[in-house]
Amino acid sequence: xxxxxxxxxxxxxxxxxxxxxxxxxxxxxxxxxxxxxxxxxxxxxxxxxxxxxxxxxxxxxxxxxxxxxxxxxxxxxxxxxxxxxxxxxxxxxxxxxxxxxxxxxxxxxxxxxxxxxxxxxxxxxxxxxxxxxxxxxxxxxxxxxxxxxxxxxxxxxxxxxxxxxxxxxxxxxxxxxxxxxxxxxxxxxxxxxxxxxxxxxxxxxxxxxxxxxxxxxxxxxxxxxxxxxxxxxxxxxxxxxxxxxxxxxxxxxxxxxxxxxxxxxxxxxxxxxxxxxxxxxxxxxxxxxxxxxxxxxxxxxxxxxxxxxxxxxxxxxxxxxxxxxxxxxxxxxxxxxxxxxxxxxxxxxxxxxxxxxxxxxxxxxxxxxxxxxxxxxxxxxxxxxxxxxxxxxxxxxxxxxxxxxxxxxxxxxxxxxxxxxx
Amino acid sequence: xxxxxxxxxxxxxxxxxxxxxxxxxxxxxxxxxxxxxxxxxxxxxxxxxxxxxxxxxxxxxxxxxxxxxxxxxxxxxxxxxxxxxxxxxxxxxxxxxxxxxxxxxxxxxxxxxxxxxxxxxxxxxxxxxxxxxxxxxxxxxxxxxxxxxxxxxxxxxxxxxxxxxxxxxxxxxxxxxxxxxxxxxxxxxxxxxxxxxxxxxxxxxxxxxxxxxxxxxxxxxxxxxxxxxxxxxxxxxxxxxxxxxxxxxxxxxxxxxxxxxxxxxxxxxxxxxxxxxxxxxxxxxxxxxxxxxxxxxxxxxxxxxxxxxxxxxxxxxxxx
Numbered sequence: 001x002x003x004x005x006x007x008x009x010x011x012x013x014x015x016x017x018x019x020x021x022x023x024x025x026x027x028x029x030x031x032x033x034x035x036x037x038x039x040x041x042x043x044x045x046x047x048x049x050x051x052x053x054x055x056x057x058x059x060x061x062x063x064x065x066x067x068x069x070x071x072x073x074x075x076x077x078x079x080x081x082x083x084x085x086x087x088x089x090x091x092x093x094x095x096x097x098x099x100x101x102x103x104x105x106x107x108x109x110x111x112x113x114x115x116x117x118x119x120x121x122x123x124x125x126x127x128x129x130x131x132x133x134x135x136x137x138x139x140x141x142x143x144x145x146x147x148x149x150x151x152x153x154x155x156x157x158x159x160x161x162x163x164x165x166x167x168x169x170x171x172x173x174x175x176x177x178x179x180x181x182x183x184x185x186x187x188x189x190x191x192x193x194x195x196x197x198x199x200x201x202x203x204x205x206x207x208x209x210x211x212x213x214x215x216x217x218x219x220x221x222x223x224x225x226x227x228x229x230x231x232x233x234x235x236x237x238x239x240x241x242x243x244x245x246x247x248x249x250x251x252x253x254x255x256x257x258x259x260x261x262x263x264x265x266x267x268x269x270x271x272x273x274x275x276x277x278x279x280x281x282x283x284x285x286x287x288x289x290x291x292x293x294x295x296x297x298x299x300x301x302x303x304x305x306x307x308x309x310x311x312x313x314x315x316x317x318x319x320x321x322x323x324x325x326x327x328x329x330x331x332x333x334x335x336x337x338x339x340x341x342x343x344x345x346x347x348x349x350x351x352x353x354x355x356x357x358x359x360x361x362x363x364x365x366x367x368x369x370x371x372x373x374x375x376x377x378x379x380x381x382x383x384x385x386x387x388x389x390x391x392x393x394x395x396x397x398x399x400x401x402x403x404x405x406x407x408x409x410x411x412x413x414x415x416x417x418x419x420x421x422x
Numbered sequence: 423x424x425x426x427x428x429x430x431x432x433x434x435x436x437x438x439x440x441x442x443x444x445x446x447x448x449x450x451x452x453x454x455x456x457x458x459x460x461x462x463x464x465x466x467x468x469x470x471x472x473x474x475x476x477x478x479x480x481x482x483x484x485x486x487x488x489x490x491x492x493x494x495x496x497x498x499x500x501x502x503x504x505x506x507x508x509x510x511x512x513x514x515x516x517x518x519x520x521x522x523x524x525x526x527x528x529x530x531x532x533x534x535x536x537x538x539x540x541x542x543x544x545x546x547x548x549x550x551x552x553x554x555x556x557x558x559x560x561x562x563x564x565x566x567x568x569x570x571x572x573x574x575x576x577x578x579x580x581x582x583x584x585x586x587x588x589x590x591x592x593x594x595x596x597x598x599x600x601x602x603x604x605x606x607x608x609x610x611x612x613x614x615x616x617x618x619x620x621x622x623x624x625x626x627x628x629x630x631x632x633x634x635x636x637x638x639x640x641x642x643x644x645x646x647x648x649x650x651x652x653x654x655x656x657x658x659x660x661x662x663x664x665x666x667x668x669x670x671x672x673x674x675x676x677x678x679x680x681x682x683x684x685x686x687x688x689x690x691x692x693x694x695x696x697x698x699x700x701x702x703x704x705x706x707x708x709x710x711x712x713x714x715x716x717x718x719x720x721x722x723x724x725x726x727x728x729x730x731x732x733x734x735x736x737x738x739x740x741x742x
Contacts, residue, residue: 078710101497104498246599387690390691393691394691
């Protein structure tokens with residue numbers, strides 16, 4: 001009897017193991033479905049909706065999968081690219097993070113699909129470097145988020161403030177808000193990555209060319225513009241403009257809605273959270289942060305997640321074909337309607353009034369489009385430098401500026417050397 | 423009144439019944455065969471456990487040691503770099519801080535949960551306090567480290583509950599940025615961890631207290647001992663086996679603490695509150711420096727094994 005039970009248990013174990021094994025072999029979707037791996041649970045419904053639209057056009061739908069932790073997700077993708085367990089499509093980041101994967105040979109070249117999209121007028125060809133490595137495109141943009149200042153309209157109305165068009169007006173508004181007992185700006189290092197936001201914003205509005213050079217390793221963190229940006233940031237801290245550096249990142253939408261914080265710098269992808277929290281364009285608006293001085297060229301930081309196809313994707317050809325139609329306006333309308341952000345296809349209309357106002361401002365001022373700090377330099381350099389910026393946020397004294405920048409530059413020297421070695 | 427120990431120790435055994443003479447047939451070859459069969463039988467029974475430990479522990483550890491000698495980044499082919507990762511690690515100021523924090527955690531986690539656990543167990547066991555008092559201390563143990571961190575995050579942040587309560591009572595000067603400066607952030611995280619971890623110590627000490635024979639306590643009382651003296655001289659020595667276990671668990675927990683730190687401070691601001699486990703995670707899974715992270719893992723493993731080995735060797739009864 002016992003022996004029979006043992007045999008049954010052993011057989012069950014063998015079946016379970018073989019089931020696991022077959023699972024890893026079938027990481028792709030079925031014949032008419034493409035598997036897609038991502039780290040944004042809030043995108044899953046949007047993936048399904050856009051998958052239905054893609055199926056009508058290409059015959060392939062989307063079967064979304066989600067890894068909740070971004071750190072775990074990155075490791076899953078990195079290891080899956082070298083095995084046969086890759087999904088057909090992967091969500092990733094643009095810039096150097098994409099280059100990190102592309103130069104390993106793990107991604108499919110999408111030059112033809114990109115050129116077709118450009119020919120159709122579905123994408124701005126100038127944005128190609130964000131999705132390229134060594135002159136070849138390896139990913140398609142998921143959206144085009146602009147980094148703006150979201151502000152609480154009620155606070156502005158109550159205090160008789162208007163949207164600032166100059167740096168002096170911007171700081172003047174902040175001071176008036178502070179005087180009214182409200183924290184002017186949201187800033188936190190609690191989520192780790194969030195510490196680069198203000199540094200990137202101030203530096204890009206102080207000297208956009210230097211920002212670009214610094215991101216590409218052609219300027220030094222110890223140069224004067226970087227020092228000046230840190231000084232401006234420290235001055236703003238000295239005036240008490242920011243929330244405490246350990247404020248929960250997740251609390252940001254609630255703080256803006258309740259009026260405890262008047263302004264938050266964030267990508268337009270955050271717009272979906274604001275609307276989900278019940279805010280309408282009566283409650284909040286958005287503006288591009290003014291330049292520090294009027295003679296500086298206007299600029300805006302942009303960000304785009306990307307979709308890429310692994311070389312070892314089970315349905316590689318179908319995935320490439322689907323990405324060829326990704327920027328199709330019919331697909332994009334469904335997509336941006338779900339995620340409440342701006343499409344990378346300039347032809348796609350925007351329904352949300354706050355987002356519409358952002359694109360109108362951008363069209364009016366024609367700013368330089370700069371890559372977000374997170375994607376604009378080698379990942380190890382960025383990950384290290386956000387730690388130094390976080391430390392500075394806790395002790396934002398002018399005395400800490402030089403030491404902070406020195407550490408960041410030492411890391412830049414080290415990490416750029418590693419990057420060049422490949 | 424009682425029989426001297428020596429007399430019981432030398433009490434002669436009752437004569438064993440006469441054993442039957444062994445069978446004579448094929449004795450030599452059968453003994454060898456039986457011995458081999460017995461060993462083979464034992465090996466078959468041990469095999470699953472040996473395989474499990476080998477596959478799940480030793481092979482990954484061996485691979486981690488190998489990986490710590492390479493520059494593997496999760497994508498490109500690993501190059502052998504010898505001890506470079508270790509040399510770089512021991513030259514980093516951040517690693518020294520991580521090591522120091524690990525020691526602070528070990529001392530704190532050793533002292534607080536063990537002492538508090540013992541105190542709570544003794545007080546609730548002896549004084550007949552209501553059971554719910556005991557539950558109040560034991561129940562947090564059922565909460566995960568992640569939930570603990572979330573709860574304490576609400577309390578410890580600058581705009582959190584602790585500072586709000588202090589402000590409400592006019593104690594503004596006592597308000598602090600609890601999670602933002604070192605070593606305060608490490609200390610408050612140890613306290614948060616203690617709140618969660620003290621439950622298991624209480625349970626184990628309560629079990630230990632129930633095994634203390636009433637006669638020994640009564641004898642001590644008859645000899646005039648009471649209060650702390652009674653506890654120190656009569657009860658505590660009999661809790662030694664439990665204490666060995668509780669301290670052992672605390673050492674292991676302190677060296678592998680991760681979730682509370684990761685969720686409360688992310689190891690920061692900067693790197694100031696990282697322990698070795700957090701440093702290992704960050705290097706491996708955030709920076710994708712697998713070789714570097716593996717070197718931290720090996721250092722941590724060596725520390726865990728060394729500390730546990732020394733401690734258990736000191737505490738466990740010697741054989742023979």
